[in-house]
Amino acid sequence: MDLEGHPDTTIIGVLDRADQRDVLLWKKSSLSKYSPSVLKIHTSSPRREYNLRKFLSFSLPSRYTNSSLVFLPIRGNIQTRIRKWKESDSDGLVLAKAALDRLLSEDFFNSDELEYQEIRKFLKDSMDESVYQIFPLSLNPTAPGQGAIAAEVRTEDNWVLDRIRTLSKSEVVLAVEEERKILKRFGGGCHQKIGVSILQKAYGKILYQRGLSDSGEVLEVEEQFSEIFAPPADSVSKVYPVPGEAVKQKRTPLDSSNGLIFSEDGQNNKTIFPTELILKDWLVTRGNAFPNLSPALEHTGLIWTSGLKTWFQLAQRDIWVHGSLDALGEDELPKHSIFGKPLDFIKCTHVGSTEIASGLGRVLTYQTQAMEDHPDLSEKTHFFG
Numbered sequence: 001m002d003l004e005g006h007p008d009t010t011i012i013g014v015l016d017r018a019d020q021r022d023v024l025l026w027k028k029s030s031l032s033k034y035s036p037s038v039l040k041i042h043t044s045s046p047r048r049e050y051n052l053r054k055f056l057s058f059s060l061p062s063r064y065t066n067s068s069l070v071f072l073p074i075r076g077n078i079q080t081r082i083r084k085w086k087e088s089d090s091d092g093l094v095l096a097k098a099a100l101d102r103l104l105s106e107d108f109f110n111s112d113e114l115e116y117q118e119i120r121k122f123l124k125d126s127m128d129e130s131v132y133q134i135f136p137l138s139l140n141p142t143a144p145g146q147g148a149i150a151a152e153v154r155t156e157d158n159w160v161l162d163r164i165r166t167l168s169k170s171e172v173v174l175a176v177e178e179e180r181k182i183l184k185r186f187g188g189g190c191h192q193k194i195g196v197s198i199l200q201k202a203y204g205k206i207l208y209q210r211g212l213s214d215s216g217e218v219l220e221v222e223e224q225f226s227e228i229f230a231p232p233a234d235s236v237s238k239v240y241p242v243p244g245e246a247v248k249q250k251r252t253p254l255d256s257s258n259g260l261i262f263s264e265d266g267q268n269n270k271t272i273f274p275t276e277l278i279l280k281d282w283l284v285t286r287g288n289a290f291p292n293l294s295p296a297l298e299h300t301g302l303i304w305t306s307g308l309k310t311w312f313q314l315a316q317r318d319i320w321v322h323g324s325l326d327a328l329g330e331d332e333l334p335k336h337s338i339f340g341k342p343l344d345f346i347k348c349t350h351v352g353s354t355e356i357a358s359g360l361g362r363v364l365t366y367q368t369q370a371m372e373d374h375p376d377l378s379e380k381t382h383f384f385g
Helices: 028-030 046-059 077-089 097-104 112-129 158-165 171-184 307-318
Strands: 008-015 021-027 038-042 068-072 092-096 132-135 149-154 191-199 205-212 218-226 249-253 260-263 270-274 281-284 303-305 345-350 362-370
Touching: 008 112, 008 158, 008 171, 008 249, 021 046, 021 077, 028 132, 038 077, 046 132, 046 205, 046 307, 068 205, 077 092, 077 112, 092 097, 097 112, 097 171, 112 132, 149 158, 171 191, 303 307
Parallel strands: 038 068, 038 092, 281 303, 281 345, 345 362
Antiparallel strands: 008 149, 021 092, 021 132, 191 205, 205 218, 249 362, 260 270, 260 362
């Protein structure tokens, strides 16, 4: 939908916004390539190409470190793009996650019709032949309005306008309108290498803006607008930790051969054995937390990370990561299922972490030991994790 609008029509956002993020589909057959000279990725978006060229150099497993990225145009609806990609020699395809989610959904009237069943089967079969990465908005903001649905109505048709407005969500409309206004300042249009995304959270909104303007301006914006008042610290001396002040820790991985401690609620512990652990989806809290398992065992679940630093650390170890909380907390973890697959996440973390509340069962994969005395925190008023 263009940014200018039309004088005889009115655009109204309707319904909730779906997941705004982009997703990379990657052929499983390409996982066996080690140091290929070229990796081919289908996308027709200058925005995606610009931002992903840098991001993928860190997010993909280290087997591709010396490979050049080549982006190739692709057109058509979702099914057509996936079919063209599957029939090509390309490795990856970038799509809007919301498009896949909606086509795979059965939560709508007439979803049992043959046409929709065939679409879902095609997509599920395609996903079975692929692995994926869901890109974080902090480094890969999307096109304005991605994931949202809008209706364009004749301006004089008040009867339709009144009924459409009952489906509108004000917080979604405000976010999309702001995203569109920001892009419009740079001229707008699909040719722009600029992504703009606004996340609405209970504590306020987060604005992500990244790309390259036509004038050559590099955009790297991340701003949080909190609706909760937090008084500033009186001085830096009241803040902990400032850079370089955190207590240094020695982190030691635990041997998993005889099982690891698994805590469902932070109190009742049991042993989880590697053969059971590899069937779970893992939320990895830091690079040290990745389970130390025998190379003979193959993990079949998803790998999610708390933040991007952990993602990139795992990628350097040649591990495929599917997604990240993007340092926004456990509420960002996918719920119940993703792309039609049920989820069973556990949190990979350290001994002693069960004192901190979590909605996830935890497997304790490493232990920490302070290498220096803890400072006196009695005068500190502001703390940052």
